[in-house]
Amino acid sequence: xxxxxxxxxxxxxxxxxxxxxxxxxxxxxxxxxxxxxxxxxxxxxxxxxxxxxxxxxxxxxxxxxxxxxxxxxxxxxxxxxxxxxxxxxxxxxxxxxxxxxxxxxxxxxxxxxxxxxxxxxxxxxxxxxxxxxxxxxxxxxxxxxxxxxxxxxxxxxxxxxxxxxxxxxxxxxx
Amino acid sequence: xxxxxxxxxxxxxxxxxxxxxxxxxxxxxxxxxxxxxxxxxxxxxxxxxxxxxxxxxxxxxxxxxxxxxxxxxxx
Numbered sequence: 638x639x640x641x642x643x644x645x646x647x648x649x650x651x652x653x654x655x656x657x658x659x660x661x662x663x664x665x666x667x668x669x670x671x672x673x674x675x676x677x678x679x680x681x682x683x684x685x686x687x688x689x690x691x692x693x694x695x696x697x698x699x700x701x702x703x704x705x706x707x708x709x710x711x712x713x714x715x716x717x718x719x720x721x722x723x724x725x726x727x728x729x730x731x732x733x734x735x736x737x738x739x740x741x742x743x744x745x746x747x748x749x750x751x752x753x754x755x756x757x758x759x760x761x762x763x764x765x766x767x768x769x770x771x772x773x774x775x776x777x778x779x780x781x782x783x784x785x786x787x788x789x790x791x792x793x794x795x796x797x798x799x800x801x802x803x804x805x806x807x808x809x810x811x
Numbered sequence: 812x813x814x815x816x817x818x819x820x821x822x823x824x825x826x827x828x829x830x831x832x833x834x835x836x837x838x839x840x841x842x843x844x845x846x847x848x849x850x851x852x853x854x855x856x857x858x859x860x861x862x863x864x865x866x867x868x869x870x871x872x873x874x875x876x877x878x879x880x881x882x883x884x885x886x
Contacts, residue, residue: 639852639854641854650853686819690880690881690884691822694827694880697876698834698877701834701870701873701874701877702837703836704866708841708866712849716848716852720854731848734844736851741827753875770845772827
């Protein structure tokens with residue numbers, strides 16, 4: 638579990654657009670339809686009862702494998718997230734089941750945010766990439782294909798402003 | 812078609828139980844790996860538990876259907 642400091646609140650969770658999930662699970666979805674065709678064929682061809690149970694056994698087994706693969710894709714999608722709190726941004730990059738990267742940066746260190754919306758589909762479905770540069774770090778943080786990137790950028794900038802104000806105030810906690 | 816039916820008829824029930832056992836091990840392995848991820852890399856324990864239980868529930872139902880189909884086939 639990601640630990641929060643005392644007084645720290647999660648303000649926003651930014652995940653990739655549902656379009657990413659749809660494209661990644663399209664093949665699994667297509668293969669997941671096969672068992673239903675097999676079952677329908679078994680009934681339509683009036684196969685002996687024993688054979689129908691056999692087809693049911695293999696169809697459900699196939700469906701179970703597809704369901705597990707889909708859940709792995711869902712886990713990768715759901716846990717690949719930027720968590721914006723009132724103090725920092727936690728970037729969890731889930732590459733695959735056994736490969737991930739967790740990094741974080743304080744909001745008062747954010748220097749600039751760039752949005753990139755490329756292509757017709759991205760424009761129509763309102764998704765794009767968000768790049769974030771922090772002070773003193775050579776690397777750039779990126780979250781690809783997030784929904785409503787402009788709103789996300791505005792929200793993060795508001796939080797950055799608040800964090801900076803809090804830091805510069807005489808009794809600021811940061 | 813007849814040949815395919817004969818091929819299916821020739822499948823030994825033991826082989827089917829082995830397939831079932833293989834799938835149980837597969838689901839067990841995936842569950843243990845996923846449970847680690849949902850515990851370690853989420854911020855909301857309630858949501859994570861609900862989603863992971865959803866996976867286990869659907870997998871359990873599918874395995875149950877397989878067992879029932881196997882028993883009915885052998886009866």
